[in-house]
Amino acid sequence: MRQALPLPISISLDTIQSLLPKIDVFETISKGFIAYSKGEAVIPPVGELLFEQPPGEVHIKYGYIKTAPYYVIKVASGFYNNPSIGLPSSQGLNLLFDKTNGQLVAILLDEGHLTDVRTAVAGAISSRALAPSQVHSLGIIGAGTQALLQWKYHRRILDFSEVLLWNRHPEKAQQLAETLRQQGAKTKVVEHLEDLARQCQLIVTTTPSSTPLLEKNWIQPGTHITAIGADMPHKMELDPQLVASAELVVVDSRSQTRRQGEWSQALRAGLVKDRSPLELGEILANPQLGRQNDQQLTIADLTGVAVQDLMISQAIFENIK
Amino acid sequence: MRQALPLPISISLDTIQSLLPKIDVFETISKGFIAYSKGEAVIPPVGELLFEQPPGEVHIKYGYIKTAPYYVIKVASGFYNNPSIGLPSSQGLNLLFDKTNGQLVAILLDEGHLTDVRTAVAGAISSRALAPSQVHSLGIIGAGTQALLQWKYHRRILDFSEVLLWNRHPEKAQQLAETLRQQGAKTKVVEHLEDLARQCQLIVTTTPSSTPLLEKNWIQPGTHITAIGADMPHKMELDPQLVASAELVVVDSRSQTRRQGEWSQALRAGLVKDRSPLELGEILANPQLGRQNDQQLTIADLTGVAVQDLMISQAIFENIK
Numbered sequence: 001m002r003q004a005l006p007l008p009i010s011i012s013l014d015t016i017q018s019l020l021p022k023i024d025v026f027e028t029i030s031k032g033f034i035a036y037s038k039g040e041a042v043i044p045p046v047g048e049l050l051f052e053q054p055p056g057e058v059h060i061k062y063g064y065i066k067t068a069p070y071y072v073i074k075v076a077s078g079f080y081n082n083p084s085i086g087l088p089s090s091q092g093l094n095l096l097f098d099k100t101n102g103q104l105v106a107i108l109l110d111e112g113h114l115t116d117v118r119t120a121v122a123g124a125i126s127s128r129a130l131a132p133s134q135v136h137s138l139g140i141i142g143a144g145t146q147a148l149l150q151w152k153y154h155r156r157i158l159d160f161s162e163v164l165l166w167n168r169h170p171e172k173a174q175q176l177a178e179t180l181r182q183q184g185a186k187t188k189v190v191e192h193l194e195d196l197a198r199q200c201q202l203i204v205t206t207t208p209s210s211t212p213l214l215e216k217n218w219i220q221p222g223t224h225i226t227a228i229g230a231d232m233p234h235k236m237e238l239d240p241q242l243v244a245s246a247e248l249v250v251v252d253s254r255s256q257t258r259r260q261g262e263w264s265q266a267l268r269a270g271l272v273k274d275r276s277p278l279e280l281g282e283i284l285a286n287p288q289l290g291r292q293n294d295q296q297l298t299i300a301d302l303t304g305v306a307v308q309d310l311m312i313s314q315a316i317f318e319n320i321k
Numbered sequence: 322m323r324q325a326l327p328l329p330i331s332i333s334l335d336t337i338q339s340l341l342p343k344i345d346v347f348e349t350i351s352k353g354f355i356a357y358s359k360g361e362a363v364i365p366p367v368g369e370l371l372f373e374q375p376p377g378e379v380h381i382k383y384g385y386i387k388t389a390p391y392y393v394i395k396v397a398s399g400f401y402n403n404p405s406i407g408l409p410s411s412q413g414l415n416l417l418f419d420k421t422n423g424q425l426v427a428i429l430l431d432e433g434h435l436t437d438v439r440t441a442v443a444g445a446i447s448s449r450a451l452a453p454s455q456v457h458s459l460g461i462i463g464a465g466t467q468a469l470l471q472w473k474y475h476r477r478i479l480d481f482s483e484v485l486l487w488n489r490h491p492e493k494a495q496q497l498a499e500t501l502r503q504q505g506a507k508t509k510v511v512e513h514l515e516d517l518a519r520q521c522q523l524i525v526t527t528t529p530s531s532t533p534l535l536e537k538n539w540i541q542p543g544t545h546i547t548a549i550g551a552d553m554p555h556k557m558e559l560d561p562q563l564v565a566s567a568e569l570v571v572v573d574s575r576s577q578t579r580r581q582g583e584w585s586q587a588l589r590a591g592l593v594k595d596r597s598p599l600e601l602g603e604i605l606a607n608p609q610l611g612r613q614n615d616q617q618l619t620i621a622d623l624t625g626v627a628v629q630d631l632m633i634s635q636a637i638f639e640n641i642k
Contacts, residue, residue, distance in 0.1 A: 007430060012328065047368045049383055049392060056423055060381060060394065062370055071370060073381065075394055075416070077423035091423035093416075095396070102377055102398035102412035107428060109328060 008104040009320065016110050016316055020117065023315045026157060029121045030284050032065070032311035033252065037281025041065045043306045046256065048232065054081045058092075059231065061306035064099050070317075071099040074309035076115040078208070090116060090145060094313040106317045114316070118308040120149035122252065122280070123204055123226045126300035128157050129283050130250060130291050131202045131224045135160045139200030141193065141213060141237070143167035143176040146206035146228065151180060154204070162186040164196045168207070194218045205229055205237040216242040219297060226300045227262050236265045238299070244271035247296040251277045253305045261303040277301070329425040330641070337431050337637055341438065344636045347478060350442045351605050353386070353632035354573065358602025362386045364627045367577065369553065375402045379413075380552065382627035385420050391638075392420040395630035397436040399529070411437060411466060415634040427638045435637070439629040441470035443573065443601070444525055444547045447621035449478050450604050451571060451612050452523045452545045456481045460521030462514065462534060462558070464488035464497040467527035467549065472501060475525070483507040485517045489528075515539045526550055526558040537563040540618060547621045548583050557586045559620070565592035568617040572598045574626045582624040598622070 035041055047060035056079035064071035076092035083089060090112030096105050108114060123146075138160040140147050151163060163185050167173035170189065177187040190196045197203065197218035205214065205227045214225065216239050225246075229237045243249060243266040254277060257263040266272045280300065283290045291298050356362055368381035377400035385392035397413035404410060411433030417426050429435060459481040461468050472484060484506050488494035491510065498508040511517045518524065518539035526534065526548045535546065537560050546567075550558045564570060564587040575598060578584040587593045601621065604611045612619050 007331070007333065010328070010331065010428075042370065044368060044370055047365060047381060047383060049363065049365055049385070051385075051392075051420060054421055056420070058383075058392070058418075058423065060368060060383060062368060062379075062381065064370070064372075071372075071379070073394075073396060075418075077418070079421075079423045082422050085422065087422055087424070091418075091425065093425055095414075097379075097396075097398070097412075099372060099377070100375055100400075101403050101406065101408055102379065102400045103408070104412065104414055104430070104432075107331075109425070111425075 008106055010107045010109060011316060011320060012109050013111050013113055015320065016108060016113060019316050019319045022319055025117065025121045025312065026125055028311045028315045029118055029308055030125055032307040033281035034285045035065050035281070036253070036305060036307040037279040037285065040067060041307045054079060057232065061304065061309055063306040063310065065307065065310060068310065068314065069099060070096045070105065070310065070314055072096055072306060072310040072313050074115065074306060076112050088112070088145070094309055096313050096317055106313070108313050108316060114312050115309070116145055116149055118312045119146060119228055119302070119304060120153040122302050122308060123150045123228050124153040124157055125284070126226045126250065126280055126302060127154060127202055127204065127224060129287065130248070130298045130300055131158065132222045132291065132294045135202045137162050137164055137200040139164045139166070139196040139203040140206065141166050141196070141203065142206035142229070143172040144206065147176055148179065150204045150206055151185070160202065162188065164200055165189045166193045166196045207237055208235060209237050210234045211236065212239040213237045214242060215239050216245055221297060222294045224298045226302065228302045230261045231303050233260045233264065235260070236262060238262045240266040240269040240271050243299060245297065246299040248291065248298040249277040249301060250280050250283055250298070251301045252280050252303055254279055256303045256305065257301055262299065262301040329427055331428045331430060332637060332641060333430050334432050334434055336641065337429060337434060340637050340640045343640055346438065346442045346633065347446055349632045349636045350439055350629055351446055353628040354602035355606045356386050356602070357574070357626060357628040358600040358606065361388060362628050375400060378553065382625065382630055384627040384631065386628065386631060389631065389635065390420060391417045391426065391631065391635055393417055393627060393631040393634050395436065395627060397433050409433070409466070415630055417634050417638055427634070429634050429637060435633050436630070437466055437470055439633045440467060440549055440623070440625060441474040443623050443629060444471050444549050445474040445478055446605070447547045447571065447601055447623060448475055448523055448525065448545060450608065451569070451619045451621055452479065453543045453612065453615045456523045458483050458485055458521040460485045460487070460517040460524040461527065462487050462517070462524065463527035463550070464493040465527065468497055469500065471525045471527055472506070481523065483509065485521055486510045487514045487517045528558055529556060530558050531555045532557065533560040534558045535563060536560050537566055542618060543615045545619045547623065549623045551582045552624050554581045554585065556581070557583060559583045561587040561590040561592050564620060566618065567620040569612065569619040570598040570622060571601050571604055571619070572622045573601050573624055575600055577624045577626065578622055583620065583622040
């Protein structure tokens with residue numbers, strides 16, 4: 001029989017939440033995207049597992065940065081009936097392993113929270129990099145955990161005067177609006193998504209939709225859209241014509257967005273055959289590749305990359321060990 | 322902030338080792354293969370992560386049986402330089418999740434041991450199902466953890482009089498022979514692999530080789546070979562001509578062995594285009610599909626299926642909760 005090794009550190013959600021304020025998440029995640037786009041990361045295709053009764057989906061993201069000491073495996077699931085039984089829809093954990101010998105060093109029992117945070121941070125970073133110079137109204141589509149977190153992280157690094165909210169179920173948008181108002185935000189719920197689209201200079205989409213929500217002819221010149229919902233091949237929030245009409249499309253991962261994300265939908269529709277999107281890490285490393293003026297329509301298409309999971313898990317672990 | 326949920330149960334390697342004797346691993350794993358071959362399991366393609374300095378590989382296997390309460394994610398790695406720094410080459414863990422809501426219920430910190438055991442059990446089950454009626458000499462190729470475990474699990478369910486061992490490094494085969502002798506086995510180390518191949522009615526191959534070891538013209542009629550080493554596309558232990566010449570080839574997973582395993586090598590060599598292997602679960606459910614007489618050459622090609630990880634993890638968890 002082989003001998004048991006020392007147990008890895010287990011880090012609870014409480015501890016993770018207490019450590020997050022000590023981390024510059026924007027800097028941490030930005031560094032990860034830059035390393036990824038420089039080819040310094042090894043990130044295989046995302047693993048997916050689907051469930052029917054009740055409906056659920058699991059994403060397994062994994063990989064490493066060649067110069068970093070760890071490899072990560074991140075499990076994040078969405079079981080969308082969970083709220084009806086009093087559980088959050090997001091679940092999951094992050095595992096950090098020593099990449100020189102395979103030993104498990106840390107189990108981050110984040111229950112999906114680190115995935116939620118790193119997704120919101122990536123959204124805010126993308127918006128900061130690509131938004132027009134003046135954003136009066138931020139529009140958020142969806143009213144779930146991501147809608148709230150995108151607002152929280154956007155307001156930490158971007159200026160805007162008001163938030164417009166739209167959700168398929170208006171009462172949920174009202175609830176979110178109330179939460180935002182309690183935290184000092186000027187907030188309006190709009191009945192028709194078109195109104196939000198026409199009024200906002202910056203729009204963040206956060207739904208699991210599999211049909212387009214935002215139409216091309218609603219969007220004003222100069223708008224930036226950060227789309228974070230389409231993390232599987234069947235999902236989409238933007239009209240593919242809208243994607244094709246953007247002057248600049250920035251994706252988190254060119255390889256992932258050939259298969260999933262808004263870009264993949266435009267590709268499948270044959271609308272962007274001759275184009276190639278830029279990567280977020282390229283824009284972050286070289287800001288002059290980004291928006292050129294306040295008339296351009298820009299889109300950030302985020303599918304979630306394991307390098308984000310690695311960077312945030314590593315930062316938590318290094319703050320505790 | 323969301324509320325932290327109760328922590329999942331962590332099960333140490335010590336506890337796992339103390340629970341294993343209480344489980345009928347042969348029955349448990351057999352049931353898993355039968356369910357898998359009946360189409361009752363959802364098992365996506367295996368995830369792989371490779372490392373160069375030092376060399377290492379990680380396999381991520383995941384899935385569920387539709388009628389079972391859990392889904393599993395299994396991480397198993399091989400870092401082959403580990404023994405030189407005093408660590409076992411195998412590392413890893415098994416995670417069990419509630420498949421109705423995604424909650425993590427158990428972390429089995431098995432450090433690769435459950436993968437080693439379920440692999441050995443699958444080998445022994447395959448050999449029991451397909452070996453000729455009389456096995457005088459069992460041949461084992463390789464001298465690592467799997468070589469020892471295959472012997473241990475084979476002798477629990479099969480009769481044989483002696484064990485012949487061969488390894489690329491003869492001194493390691495001698496060490497293994499000494500270990501087996503201390504446990505009462507009659508054991509010989511052979512210098513030339515051909516001698517083992519000609520003398521054994523049952524041969525188990527356990528190496529990470531990426532070139533063929535066993536040649537077609539060494540193998541006697543009536544031999545059964547259980548090949549467990551080729552778990553990645555570049556690996557192989559059998560001459561593809563040997564695979565093509567077998568009267569019966571049984572694989573653990575037809576879908577996985579199109580891409581990896583001995584069958585995939587014979588496929589790529591264009592030698593088995595018009596044939597389809599049987600699955601182990603089919604043979605276990607319907608034994609008359611197996612060996613027809615003592616003259617047939619039979620091969621079991623095992624790549625490792627997540628249903629094995631699910632069944633053994635679930636059995637451990639149900640013995641502890």
